[in-house]
Amino acid sequence: MxxxxxxxxxxxxxxxxxxxxxxxxxxxxxxxxxxxxxxxxxxxxxxxxxxxxxxxxxxxxxxxxxxxxxxxxxxxxxxxxxxxxxxxxHPEGTVRIAASTTPGENLIPNIIQSYRAEHKDVDFDVQITDSEKCFKLLESGQVDIIAVGNLYDKSYESVIIGKDRLVLIVPPNHRLVKKGVAKLSDLLKEEYIDREEGSGTREAFKLALNNKGYSTMDLDIIMSLGSNSSIITAVSEGYGVGVISEIPAKNAEEGGHVKIIPIEDLDLTRYLYLVKGRKPKNPSAVKSFWDFVSE
Missing domain, CATH: 1.10.10.10 (Winged helix-like DNA-binding domain superfamily/Winged helix DNA-binding domain)
Structure with missing residues (x-):
């Protein structure tokens, strides 16, 4: 021995x-x-x-x-x-993060900025992809932390970093704008622009449909796109309607590109999560960042 x-x-x-x-x-x-x-x-x-x-x-x-x-x-x-x-x-080094579109574009930059105000020797490498691919990167050890809107694997340690609401967006001249509100039955009649496979937004919307006894098969899906911004562009140009995160939707509405229409009989609230890998490459920096977010 x-x-x-x-x-x-x-x-x-x-x-x-x-x-x-x-x-x-x-x-x-x-x-x-x-x-x-x-x-x-x-x-x-x-x-x-x-x-x-x-x-x-x-x-x-x-x-x-x-x-x-x-x-x-x-x-x-x-x-x-x-x-x-x-x-x-006094942690130093790089924390590798993979983030899905909504938390990656709207939450992670502000969190990192706040953290770096206290820990200037820690850098961040952030890549944006869909939630499912984020988990694959975490499992393979290519990233230390992921920020996602759907927990594909609940065995990892996670913390809620925000609450999000999915909303229906339509072109500014759409018939539902005058109505001011929509029901699920209205959505089923529309040409629908979906998020890509693996998207947390898509999974949250699919779950909401399932809870009402429907599935994405009941939608008239004309195309699937890889980001909120691409759906906003397609909707603003009149190709159809879509469901995306409320944060970018509000920005697009303020810019006059789309209109937000509440779906009164569909619960589209979800949480956004930070998920930690089991074997981070830089344990001290990752622990410091995780503790900061978890406070």
Whole structure:
């Protein structure tokens, strides 16, 4: 069995005090424990480390060699612990994040900005993709943290970073604008522009439909697009209607590109999550960022 750090501490104490009994008192352990630690080291190195004398113990030549090396080993361990403590207090390096469109474009930049106001030595590498691909990147270890609108895998540690509402957007001259409100039955009659497979928005909308006894098969889907902005563009140009996050939808409505129409009989509220990988590449920086977000 490989020796433990405590064995080396016992050995050094015995060498300095020249006594197993004095070493046991100094370390607050039994003399039997001291003897067992020394015996384990002698067995591991296949060498006698101490000579017993009437006054106590003296190091053998082999013991002298180990004493010099053991002190360096313990000093290196203490140095490493000190550096790690400093790194935890003042993290540095890069945190790799994959984010789906809504949290990636609307929440993560502000969170990072707030965090970096206190931790300027931590950088971020953020890539935008859909929620399903985010989980694949996390599982493969290519990113440390993901920000998503759907928990495809609930076995990971997660924290809620925001609440979102999906809304129906239509062209500014659409018939539903005068009506001011829509029902699910109205939506089923429209040409619908869907988000791509793997999108958290799509999954949340699909779940809302399922809760009402419908599925995406009941929609007249004419195309699937990969972002909120592309759906906004398609809707503004009159290709159909779509359901996207309320945040970009409001910005598009203020710009006169689309109109938001509430669907009164469909619950489209969802949460946005930060999910942490199990083996981050930069543990201290990731822990610091995670703790900041979780406060």
């Amino acid at each position: 490989d020796p433990k750090v405590s064995y080396f501490k016992t050995f050094i104490s015995a060498a300095k005090t020249k006594s197993f009994s004095r070493a046991s008192k100094k370390l607050s352990v039994t003399q039997g424990t001291v003897s067992n630690h020394i015996s384990a080291l002698e067995k591991y190195f296949d060498a006698q480390l101490f000579l017993r004398t009437p006054e106590g113990v003296d190091l053998t030549p082999e013991g002298e060699i180990l004493y010099e090396k053991a002190e360096k080993i313990l000093n290196n361990i203490n140095d490493a612990r000190q550096y790690m403590r400093i790194l935890h207090e």
